[in-house]
Amino acid sequence: MSENTTVIERAVTTTDPALLSRYWIGAAGLGLFLSIGVGFLAALERLDLSTASIFDGADVIFQLWSAHRVGLVLLAVLPLILGLATAVVPRQVGASSLVFPRMAAAGFWVWLFGAAITVTGFAVDGGVGAPGATSQTQAVAITLVGIMMVLLGIGATTICVLTTVVAGRSSGMSLGDVPAFSWSMLVAGTMWMLTLPVLMGNLLLVYVDLRGRSAVRFGAEEAIWEQLSWAFTNPQVYLWALPLLGIVADIIPVSVKAKLNTNRMFGAICLLGFVGFGAYAQTYFDLGTPVRQEAFSVVAAFVAVLAMLMALGALAGSLRNGAKETDASSATPLVLAMLSLLLLLVGTVVGALNAVESLDLAGTSAIGAQMIFTLAAMLVGMVAGLSWWGDLVAGRATPQRPLLITGLLLTLGLGLVGVADLINGFNGLNDFTGAVLSEAGNSGSAVDTLNLIVVIGLGMALVGALNGMISGCQHLRSSEPAVANPWGGTTLEWSDNEGSA
Amino acid sequence: MLTKGTKFWLALCLAAMVAAAFAGYTTGGDETGPLTLGWKGAVGNHIVYGTLMMMSAATGLLAMLASAFRDADADAVAQLLETEDAPDAQIKTGPSVWPVIGAAGFAVMMLGLVLHPAVFVAGLLIVVAMGIEWTMTNWSEKLTGDPVRNREMRENLLRPIEIPLLSLVGIGVLVLAVSRILLASSVNGAVIVATVVGVGIFALAFFVSTRPTLPRALLQGVLALGFVAIIVGGIVAAANGEREFHQKGGTSNDTLVETDH
Amino acid sequence: MITTAPVAPANRPRTLMVGTMFATSAALMFFGGLFSIYLSVRSDTLAWGAEWFPEGAISLLPGGMNMATMALSAVTMAWAVYSILNNDRVHAYLAILVTGILGVAVINQTAFYFMDIAIPVDYNEAAVLFYVIIGAHLVMVGLGVFWLGLLLLRTLGGQDTAQHRDLVSSAALYWYATVAVYSFIWLFIYIGK
Numbered sequence: 011m012s013e014n015t016t017v018i019e020r021a022v023t024t025t026d027p028a029l030l031s032r033y034w035i036g037a038a039g040l041g042l043f044l045s046i047g048v049g050f051l052a053a054l055e056r057l058d059l060s061t062a063s064i065f066d067g068a069d070v071i072f073q074l075w076s077a078h079r080v081g082l083v084l085l086a087v088l089p090l091i092l093g094l095a096t097a098v099v100p101r102q103v104g105a106s107s108l109v110f111p112r113m114a115a116a117g118f119w120v121w122l123f124g125a126a127i128t129v130t131g132f133a134v135d136g137g138v139g140a141p142g143a144t145s146q147t148q149a150v151a152i153t154l155v156g157i158m159m160v161l162l163g164i165g166a167t168t169i170c171v172l173t174t175v176v177a178g179r180s181s182g183m184s185l186g187d188v189p190a191f192s193w194s195m196l197v198a199g200t201m202w203m204l205t206l207p208v209l210m211g212n213l214l215l216v217y218v219d220l221r222g223r224s225a226v227r228f229g230a231e232e233a234i235w236e237q238l239s240w241a242f243t244n245p246q247v248y249l250w251a252l253p254l255l256g257i258v259a260d261i262i263p264v265s266v267k268a269k270l271n272t273n274r275m276f277g278a279i280c281l282l283g284f285v286g287f288g289a290y291a292q293t294y295f296d297l298g299t300p301v302r303q304e305a306f307s308v309v310a311a312f313v314a315v316l317a318m319l320m321a322l323g324a325l326a327g328s329l330r331n332g333a334k335e336t337d338a339s340s341a342t343p344l345v346l347a348m349l350s351l352l353l354l355l356v357g358t359v360v361g362a363l364n365a366v367e368s369l370d371l372a373g374t375s376a377i378g379a380q381m382i383f384t385l386a387a388m389l390v391g392m393v394a395g396l397s398w399w400g401d402l403v404a405g406r407a408t409p410q411r412p413l414l415i416t417g418l419l420l421t422l423g424l425g426l427v428g429v430a431d432l433i434n435g436f437n438g439l440n441d442f443t444g445a446v447l448s449e450a451g452n453s454g455s456a457v458d459t460l461n462l463i464v465v466i467g468l469g470m471a472l473v474g475a476l477n478g479m480i481s482g483c484q485h486l487r488s489s490e491p492a493v494a495n496p497w498g499g500t501t502l503e504w505s506d507n508e509g510s511a
Numbered sequence: 512m513l514t515k516g517t518k519f520w521l522a523l524c525l526a527a528m529v530a531a532a533f534a535g536y537t538t539g540g541d542e543t544g545p546l547t548l549g550w551k552g553a554v555g556n557h558i559v560y561g562t563l564m565m566m567s568a569a570t571g572l573l574a575m576l577a578s579a580f581r582d583a584d585a586d587a588v589a590q591l592l593e594t595e596d597a598p599d600a601q602i603k604t605g606p607s608v609w610p611v612i613g614a615a616g617f618a619v620m621m622l623g624l625v626l627h628p629a630v631f632v633a634g635l636l637i638v639v640a641m642g643i644e645w646t647m648t649n650w651s652e653k654l655t656g657d658p659v660r661n662r663e664m665r666e667n668l669l670r671p672i673e674i675p676l677l678s679l680v681g682i683g684v685l686v687l688a689v690s691r692i693l694l695a696s697s698v699n700g701a702v703i704v705a706t707v708v709g710v711g712i713f714a715l716a717f718f719v720s721t722r723p724t725l726p727r728a729l730l731q732g733v734l735a736l737g738f739v740a741i742i743v744g745g746i747v748a749a750a751n752g753e754r755e756f757h758q759k760g761g762t763s764n765d766t767l768v769e770t771d772h
Numbered sequence: 773m774i775t776t777a778p779v780a781p782a783n784r785p786r787t788l789m790v791g792t793m794f795a796t797s798a799a800l801m802f803f804g805g806l807f808s809i810y811l812s813v814r815s816d817t818l819a820w821g822a823e824w825f826p827e828g829a830i831s832l833l834p835g836g837m838n839m840a841t842m843a844l845s846a847v848t849m850a851w852a853v854y855s856i857l858n859n860d861r862v863h864a865y866l867a868i869l870v871t872g873i874l875g876v877a878v879i880n881q882t883a884f885y886f887m888d889i890a891i892p893v894d895y896n897e898a899a900v901l902f903y904v905i906i907g908a909h910l911v912m913v914g915l916g917v918f919w920l921g922l923l924l925l926r927t928l929g930g931q932d933t934a935q936h937r938d939l940v941s942s943a944a945l946y947w948y949a950t951v952a953v954y955s956f957i958w959l960f961i962y963i964g965k
Contacts, residue, residue: 015606016728019606019608020606022608022611023606023607023608023610023611024606025604025605025606025607025610105599105600105601106599106600106601106603107600107601107603107604108601109600109601109787109791110601110787110791111601111604112604112607112609112610112645113610113791115607115610115611116609116610116611116613116614118610119610119611119613119614119615120614120617120618122614123614123615123617123618124618124621127618127621127622148625151624151625152622152625155621155622155624155625156621158621159617159618159621162617163614165798168794169791169794169795169798170791172790172791172794173787173790173791173794174600176516176577176582176583176790177583177600177784177786177787177789177790177791178600178601178787179584179585179600180585181585181586181589181596181597182585182586183585184514184515184582184584185514185515185516185519185582185584186515196519197519199794200520200523200570200573200794203794203797203798203801204566204569204570204797204798204801205801206798207798207799207801207802207805208562208801208802208804208805209805210802211802211803211805211806211809211904211908212805212809214806214904214908215806215809215900215901215904217624218893218900218903218904218907219893219894219900221624221625222892222893222894222900223892223893223894224894225894226894226895226896226897226899226900227897227900228897228900229900280519280522280523284523284526284527287527287562287563287566289562289566289801289805290534290556290558290559290562290563292558292809295558295809295812295813295816297816298539299538301538301556301558301559304534304537304538304556304559305533305534305537306530306533306534306537306538306559309533549811556812557808557811557812557815558808558809558812560808561804561805561807561808561811561812562801562804562805562808564804565800565801565803565804565805565807565808566801566804568800568804569797569798569800569801569804570797572793572796572797572800573793573794573797576789576790576793576945580786580789580790583786583787583789583790585784588784588785588786591785592782592785597784598781598782598783598784599781599784600784600787601784601787602780602781602783603781639918642918642922643922643925646922646925646926647925649926650925650926650929650931652780653780653783653931654780655777655778655779655780656777656778656779656780656781657777657778660777661780
């Protein structure tokens, strides 16, 4: 590329990991805003369960509801993680760049085009099927190919990150010596590569049947979501939140100036990664005992809590041995890291409660609560990560206050949603999976009040996401230079930060 | 000694295998089924057993390869190359247009699956062309340590193929698009469209020739816009279909008579 | 001319191989998920006493021929790796070319069988799964053939040597996975029906 290139040419031809990282995070921020936005609209409709008073029937509400879940995972959480990993992992392992930078760029563009197609599919009455089966088949097919592209883009970038951790390390650094975030990306990335292809297989099966002259079974509109839902519920959601443990394990020990028991922490990450494998939990193919009530699922749900306790034990050790008075400058990442851990712990506990047959929470909004707690944990963890590594990502000094506000709004907002959905689960409110509106649950004063809390919570999260986007733009326009090593970190990413601007 | 990566993936492999057996027995598998991959008896829930077993196989492969490459450690690589230090994991890579073009081609291909086979084929061709260009760019970057020289060598090799091929494709697309527009217009409309477009192109060329200092970017932008407008017009016209052609007499050998819609 | 230019920086071996091993494990899981669904739905259907494939619809011969072709291509792929290892470029060209041709033969045989089988995709669940699994494998073979074509271009360019054989080794790993997946198709679909 010659020197006299235009801004647009430079933007679309870049293979620079730092710039790609900003693309991922920026686009994911928009995805997060849209996902929470459609969730907010669906929640508004749930305020009155007796009838569809705002939107045109249960189909539209179902499309909004499913778009909220698909969007949160595939258009927000995963791209945010990949954005951070693209900038941080190469530096942590001492690589000069992400391995296969062109493939990483292709991964981003495939994801972006796929995301645009997915959103278009949802917008033109498509989505992932609907209980009433009145959406347009062609539009549903467009959504499906869009999601397939999204998965391919995520997969391609994940391979780049994994290869960088494995084959891009500098001399003298064994795989066991990599910093916690890189390790968590190795475990999470491996597990993503073992589960996302299964989801891809489900999508292809649905697509081919849908495009057949008449759907035999898999492509029937009322069956689509149930075949894909395993990727958006317990235990698979743990895999989407796994890098959070790496982020907090890099933040907390440095903040309190104490060592981390890496063996225990890395072990906890592996354990949660293993029990997070959710490709087996395909409830659509249940015939006898539901797969979520089988012994294996129940054991896995409780082991997830144990894995979290193991991680907390390792981090508590650091906190106990750390400095009594921590540096106030690291308050934002530290506070947000703690909050995200708390949310993930609650998520695993709710996951375990869902597995207890006698509580009768199967199919209730408690399932959604578990997803929200876990994804909220990752989102807040991401904000903590951005406040920690923001200088590396943006090449400018990171303003901490807007990130703290964003993190607190997301914690409070999504925490409220999770708590209200959990209590509503005990009240018997349906999770809405494959249900028409009138079957959503018994309307009652308690349920209605809690649904109002869900609306308020999602509204707060929406404001948080908007604040995050605005502060991100301001951050990129700021002229304050990046600080070489703002936290006194000892890992490789802090050794050469001057040139990042 | 097992490397860290080998231990990690081997642990996953074994854990998945044990989990598959456990899940098999607790979901209705009989005595020998889960242990013999279903050869001698039932394995229980096929999805649980199958996905966990496949996870075991996939992570087993990763463990095996990690062991064979000693986790691809830089020190192991240096030993393999018989050098003191391993080279950089990634040689410096400049900007490249192929990722975004490839992704756009792939998007066209995927949309073509839903919309029309011709769109799919167009996307496929873009992806294949991108694959070849990408490979040749990659090849040229390893020729010498001078990026300018490498670019020259790549261009010397590929330009004689790229330019005629792109011209051919460009002309073909234009001819196809304009013909769709003319065929979709009414009899008189086609004449008017052809006249207006022809005069427009002539006038634009005349204008440009009298302004030699016109910025290159502006000219490129106008041409690109015109090209896109003709393609979009062609697609819309193709979607609307051609005007009706009636046959005089009713046999295939008779003269065609055109009518407006 | 070229001799005055600095030498190109060395490429670290193993990176492409590591990337390919992750992509290959992902491909295995993709088919693993589909096979699990195939076996699950088939088991349920047969348990209900319903028809899976119509009697005599699935013939072992085309599947067997494809299996033999794929097995042969694994041998020729190993031949390519061995040739590069010994810096024997002529044999490497030949082996890569023959492997690619065998891949094209598999695509050709499968496409013919799709035309010949006369079971529409919307016949029943078995038909949908049959076309999805075998069709996806066809795409996998097609990608492999495309990769081999690019590999041939690169090998002709002279950059694949015993020291820098990552590209050939990676293509071989992917190709072996393609053969392994087909052996499952042969076992579960053509033999097990």
